[in-house]
Amino acid sequence: MEGITVEQAVELILEHTPVICETEEAGLLETPGRILAEDMKAAFDNPPFDRSPIDGYACRAEDVAGASKENPVRLKVTEEIDAGQYSVRKVKPGEAVRIMTGAAIPQGCDCCIRQEDTDYGEETVEIYRPEKKRGNYCFAGEDFKKGTVLLEKGTRLGYVEAAILAGMGADRVKVYRKPRAVLLTSGDEVVEPGRELTQGKIYNSNLTLLTARMMDFGVCPVYTVTVGDDAAVMADQLQKAAKDADVIITTGGVSVGKKDIMHESLRMIGAERIFWRVQMKPGMPTLFSVYQGVPIVSLSGNPFGVAVTMELLIRPLLQKMMQDDTLGLVRVKGIMADTFEKSARGRRFIRAIWENGVFHLPDGLHSNGILSSMVGCNCLIDRKSGLGPLQTGCEAEAILL
C-alpha cells in the first residue's frame, strides 16, 4: 500500500497545526463546549456568610445544653431572618432568632435548632433538645473560599462549570475562539440536495457529512463552497479561504485521474505539499498541504472515505487547534460477532456496531462510496495491515465514533 502510515500522517498534520490562542468573551450559556482561557479565581467566600441549612431558630448552644421535651429551654425571639435577609444585631444569651433555610446566621449564635424540635413560638420559643456548637450550621466559604482558583485555564466547560461560574457571579468569561473552517467540496458530478438530479449526476452528501460532523466537534464552518472540476476555480477558492480560515478541508480530486484537480490547484497557489497518500482504506489518496500557515486537508470524494478520514486525521487536528481533549479518539477492544471477508493487504477501517464488548457488522455493502450501511454504527474497526479476513470470534480493536 502506497503512502505513509496513519500515525505518521497525524504527526505531520499536528506539526503544521497551530493552536488557537486568541480569546473572546462568552456569555454563560455560550460556555458549554468551550475552553476556558483564564484561571477563574473566587472573588468572595461562598456562601458569603454563615448560613442556616434548616428552618428553625438560631441561638447559642450553651443556652440549650440541657433542653428536653420535659424540661424545655425558653428563649426570647428577637427577630426573624429569612433567606436573602441579613441582620447586624448581635444575639445575646437567652435570645434566639427565627431563621429560614439559607438565611445568614446572626452574630452571637453558634447553632440552629430545627423547628420540629421547638414549639414554633413567635415571641418566645421553647427548645426541646440540645444542639452541639456549630450544629446545623453552614460556614461561610464552605463551597469555596475567596482567592481559590475554581476553574483552571484550559478547562473544557460544561453545564456544571457554567453553573459554578454563575455561582461566582461571572456572567461572561474569556474562552479561546473557535477555529474558522472552510469546506470546499468538488466534482462536476455533484448536485446539491433539493435540486433536480440530472443524468450522470449524484447528490452531494459530503458537504453535509463534513459540516454536520464538524458541528458535532463544536465547529460551525464559516462557509462552504462546492466547486466543479476546474483547477483554477479551486485555486481561487483556496486563496480566498486561506485569508480567513484556520483550516481548509476539501473533498475530491486527489487521485490520479485527469479530473483530479487538487494537485494542480495547490501547485497553482504555491502550497507546500506535506504528504500525499496514507496507508489506509478508505482514504488512501488523502493529501495534506500548508498554504500561508493554513493547513489544507484534501480528502478523497468517497463518502465513507470522508467519514473515516474525518475521524482519523481531522479530529486530531481540531483537538490540537482547539485544545479540546474530549475530541481525542477513544479505542476499544472486542470480539468479532461476524466475519469481515475482504482481505486486502493494507490497513482497513471497517464500520461496525460495538456493544457489550462485541463487534457486529451492519447489513449492506462496505464499499467506500456507500454510506447507507453506516446507520447505527458507532465505531470503526482498525484492521491493521498484514492481517487476513477478520473471522468470527477473533479479537479486534476499534475507534469509537
Added chain:
Amino acid sequence: MEGITVEQAVELILEHTPVICETEEAGLLETPGRILAEDMKAAFDNPPFDRSPIDGYACRAEDVAGASKENPVRLKVTEEIDAGQYSVRKVKPGEAVRIMTGAAIPQGCDCCIRQEDTDYGEETVEIYRPEKKRGNYCFAGEDFKKGTVLLEKGTRLGYVEAAILAGMGADRVKVYRKPRAVLLTSGDEVVEPGRELTQGKIYNSNLTLLTARMMDFGVCPVYTVTVGDDAAVMADQLQKAAKDADVIITTGGVSVGKKDIMHESLRMIGAERIFWRVQMKPGMPTLFSVYQGVPIVSLSGNPFGVAVTMELLIRPLLQKMMQDDTLGLVRVKGIMADTFEKSARGRRFIRAIWENGVFHLPDGLHSNGILSSMVGCNCLIDRKSGLGPLQTGCEAEAILL
C-alpha cells in the same frame, strides 16, 4: 426516609408526560439530534447509473479476454466520459470509452480497465490485461434501491443520517418538534450573575445549571424567570407558563418552611399534586404536579439537588416526551477507590469520577448546597438505602452524567 421511591417517582412522572407528536420541517444541518417523524424512502436508485470506480477505459470483457503486456488488445476510443457526464451512445465490439471515476458506464460495456493497465491511448488504446465481466464495475442501486426505506420514522438523526438524507436529495425532512420548557427559579436570596452581591444574598447558579443541562439534552428553554418568595407571583408565572409550555421546571420553595411557597402557588392555581418527597438525597423534597395537562417538576433549591434530580427525574421525562432514547440513563458498575463516610439510612446519590471500572471521589465537600466539587465528575454513585458507608474496595453502581 419520607416519600416514594425514585422508581415510583419516575413511573408517576412518565404517566403524566405526553409524547410530542407534532412535527415540523428541519433543514439538513438542523437535523442532527432530532427525531425523524416520517419514513424516508429512496426516490431513485443510488448510484442512479452503473458507474466506474476507477480512472481508465470502459469496454467489453469479451474483447480483452486474451490481453497481456506482450499481446495487448487494441480498441478504438470513441469518446471520453467524465464524472457528471452521461453518454447515450452504445459501445460496440472493438470499441472502448475513456472513463473517469464516478462517471456513468455507457451501454454495451461490462467492465472497466484501470488506466495503469493501458497505454493511456487517446484515439486507440492498448489494453494490457483481461478483466472479468463486471470487473471494476459499480452497479446502479448498489448504495440503495428506489423504494427502500433508508431511515425509519423514530430514528434519531446524526451526522451520518444527515449525509444519507443529502444523498437521497432531501434538503428538508419532517421531525418532531422540540419540547417547550419554561424554567422558574425562586428565592429572595438569589442575585443574577453579573449584578452586585449584597448582604445575605447568593448568586443564582440553578438557572444556569438547569438551562445548560437542558441544552445538552437538545432543549433550549423558551424562557426562564427568577421569582422572589411570593406565592401569588409564582402562581401567576405558572399560569402564564402553562399556556405555552410542554413542561415547567421550578427550583426552590418545596420544603416545609414559611418561605416554601411552591405548595401554596400550586394550590392557588388548582394544580393536581401527584407526589411530594422522594426517597433520595439530595432532592428529597421534590414535588410533582400537573396543571392543564402540563407536568410541573418542582425541585429543591440546592444546586447539587438540582443537578441530581435533573438526571434522575427530568431526563426520563424528556426521553419520553422527545422519543429520544439517547437520553436514557446509563448505569455502570465499579469498585470504590475511596471511602464515602456519610452513612445515612436513606438512598443517596454521590458525585464521583468513574474511570477504568473504578470510582474516585472528588476532593471537597459533598453537601447538597455545594457544586464546586462536581467539576470533573462524570457519574452519580447510587448508594441504595440501608447500606452503611461505602468502603474502599467495595462494589458500587452509578449512573453516568
